[in-house]
Every structure is written in C-alpha cells, then in structure tokens.
Amino acid sequence: MTTEQDLRAIVISVLTEVAPDVDPAAIDPDTELVEQLDIDSMDFLNIVVAINERTGIEIPERDYPKLSTLNDAVGYLAHAQKQAAGA
Amino acid sequence: MSEFVMPSLGADMEAGTLLDWYIKPGDTVKRGDIVALVDTSKAEIEVEIFEDGVIDELVVPVGIRVPVGAVLATLHPVGAEVPAAVGAPAGPPRAAPAPPPAPAPPAPPIAVPTPPAPVAADGSHRLRVSPLARRVAEQLGVNLATVTGSGPGGAITRADVERTSTVAVPAPPETAATAPPPESIDRQAAMRAAIGALMARSKREIPHYYLQQEIDMSRAIEWLHETNLERPVNDRLLPSVLLLSAVARAAAEMPEMNGFWIDGEFRPGSGVHLGVAISLRGGGLVAPALHDADRKSLAEIMAGVRDLVQRARAGRLRSSEMSDPTFTVTNLGEHGVDLVHGVIYPPQVALVGFGAVRERPWAAGGMLGVRPTVVATLAADHRASDGHTGSRLLTLIDRQLQKPENL
DSSP states (O other), rough: OOOHHHHHHHHHHHHHHTTSOOOGGOOOSSHHHHHHHTTTTTHHHHHHHHHHHHHHHOOOOOGGGGGGGGGHOOOOOOHHHHHHHHH | OEEEOOOOOOTTTTTTEEEEOOOOOOOOOOTOOOOEEEESOOOEEEEEEOOOEEEEEEETTTTTTEEEEEEEEEOOTTTSOOOOTTTTOOOSSSOOSSSOOOOOOOOOOOOOOSSSOOOOOOOOOHHEEEEEEHOOOOOOOOOOOGGGOOOOGOOOOOOHHHHOSSSSOOOOOOOTTTOOOHHHHHHHHHHHHHHHHHHHHHHOOEEEEEEEEEEOOHHHHHHHHHHHHHHHHGOOOOHHHHHHHHHHHHHHHHHGGGGGEETTTEOOOEEEEEEEEEEEETTOOEEETTTGGGGGGHHHHHHHHHHHHHHHEEEEEEEHHHHHSSSSEOOOGGEEEEEEOOOOOTTTOOEEOOOEEEEEEEETTTTTEEEEEEEEEEEEEETOOOOHHHHHHHHHHHHHHHHHHHH
C-alpha cells in the first residue's frame, strides 16, 4: 500500500507535469487546484488518467469534485486505497 | 518541376524562419509529409508538403528567414527526369512569385543578417543549433554558418553565437528562480504582438454582429455521465466535445457561414475544419484546425482535441492545422465565465463561443426548474451573413445538443 506521503508526492508530480510552470512548493494544499493552477477540464482529465496509471486507483467522474484541492485529493486517494484493500 | 513555398500559417504571418529540414535532395515525399520545421515567431510549426514528388534542391538553408511565398525547395514528379540543377549550390532565397530581373546576385527578399552560407553540393548544410542559440543569433545579427560549434556533435550553443558576435552582448538580467527564461519572454511578446495585430485587423475590417442563446444541457450532460460510466478513464468524454461536435454539424448545414471572406467575396470552406481555441500556459492562444470535425465521432473528436492541446502546448503544430480552419470555436466557459463575445479570426466569417455549463433557473411548461445550461454566442461577419442566418446556426446547435446520442 502506498503511504499518504507517497500519494502526495505522486499527485504533486502529476500536477507539475500538467502545469509545468508551477512551483510544486508553492501549491497551497487547501486552495482549489483548478483556480490555483489555471487548468481546464482537459487538464483535469489528464490528471485523473495519470493518477490512475501510477496508483491503479480509478476515479469515477462523479467523484471529481472530491479532488478539488491537493489535501482533498490525497485524502480521497488514501481512502479509496483502503477501501480497495479491505474489499 | 514544381516549387515548395513558405506557406501562410495563419493570417497573421508574413515571414518564417526555417529551423530544420527533415528531407534532403533525392528523397521521395508524399503530399502531407512533414518536411520542415518553421518558426513563425508565434510558434514552431511542422510544415507539410503539398504534393507528391522527389526533392531536387533545398533552396533555403537552415537559419534563414524568408517571406510567405518564397521558394523553399524544388521537386519533380516521381519517375520524371531529374533536372540538371540537382545538387547545385543554393543561392539566396528567391522572392515569390517571380523574382524581378535583377543583376546577380539578387538581394534577399527581406532583411537577412548576412548572406546565407554556401551550401555543400550534397545538401549537407544542416547546422546543429540549439533553439536558444538560433534566437540569440537572430537578435544579434549573427550568421549561424560562420559560427563554430562547441556543443555536442559540433552543435552551436548560445555562447558560441555570442563569441562570434561583434556586438557587445548585454549581461543577462538577474532573474528570479521562478521567472521564465528569456526565450519564452520573447516568444510571449511576439505572440502578444501577433494576436494584437490580427485582432485589430478583425475589429477594423469585419463588421461583427453578435447573437446569443441559452441552451438546455440536461439531456446532453445526463447522456455524457451515462456513457462515461461505461468508458475506461482514458476514453471518457468531456462536455466540450459535445459542444464541438454540435457546432461542426451545424456548420456543415450552413455552408454560408463556414469559410472565408477574401477579396470582397465569400468563399466556402472545403469541409468543416474547426479552429479550436487553445489557451497556452503563460499567455497567448492558438486555434489549430480539427479537420473534418463534422464527420468525426465523439471519440475521434476527443482524441483529436487532446492531441491538438498537447501539441499546441509543446509547440508542435502542423502547417495544415494553422492554415485550414474554416470556423472557430472558443470554449472560454472552461474558466468560469458565463458567456464570451468572440472576435472573428480573419479571413473566417464566424466564431461560436461557449460559456460555462452550470445549473441555472430554467422556465419550461409554466414551471420554473433548475437545469444545467450553457450560453452559446455567435460573432459573425455581416458582409457574409445576416442575423437571420446566424440565428438559424445557433438554433441548429441547440437542436444537436438535444439529441446527444446522434452526435
């Protein structure tokens, strides 16, 4: 199982690939990513695809709003991972 | 024998710098092959050749800036006799369409820092130059052919260019760690200027009229959620794909709005090639063509747009994508605005814009409810159409979106 710290690193790495001009250290973990990184729906979909590729976690479309900030996204993935392991 | 000329990669382009050749004399090419890389100041574009043939001569060497229409290379049909001039050293770029009968050597068509270097008989004039070094050379007026490269494989670096330059090079300004490199600042300034010039021309020449219509998106969004449930994450569709498809199909039914206004008359486009406005990170935008969008499935449009966005941001668009759009769509709603009044991209005659898809109050059948809606706007050229025609286009787009399963 991936630790929460590793999940955070994965999400940050994916975010900076989509928004290469953004300084990873400057991402506010509680501000909306769409606004903060100036990303559109295509970018967001690419983020979801990349997270899926690296963690194996499939994020259904209806859950997109649960990944609106960095902290939310990490929390969501940690929870999804636990559920998958427990299932 | 025919000529391959510097194409116009958008109405705002007057000249381009040849960055690289992907072909050499004797190569067989097919229409649509990517044969060269050209810098338009807005972007680096992969240029496709217009016809089949065998390359005779590369007329313009790498590193030289020539106007639109200048001959870049010559070619002859496959199987035809090879002209005697093959492999002859290339002279300075020729002006198009026909050079005036001037005493030799003819002057380069526009200011070129120094005359192009002689080209080896085998056409091996490719210089290995970093993009930054190329830009610095252009700024300093250094002929790259005179520079000795010290980089890997003899590649010319910025330092090599500056060493060769007789001009005093100002020290690079102190920049913060997060600031973009000077190259990207130049690029942004150039793009800003190019967009400014084109949009000023549009507003000066095109008598715009504007229409708007709010469209009920409940069916479209519901259908999209259902189809996405069945799709693996990589194949999921975005709402913008439905919007693009609806516009493409509407434009196909309204040929009088799909095309160009050139020399005082309307010329219909050959096919519906949607210019998809893509904003670039750090500023600026491009609107490359999604070819034959009216005949593409939603999955094909999704794949096409994803590819365009990726290549637009990586600076790897193709010449046909820059020159072919017949109708532009801007989806500024992605960034939250309710509606957008677009500026037409000359010489096109219409542009459709979409605001954000979001829940809004909606009255129907005497009842007030809440539905996801989008405001579609049309900016159209009054020389080519009237408001009556324009309103039909918006109605057609609305109708398409009420039957998403047919898109």
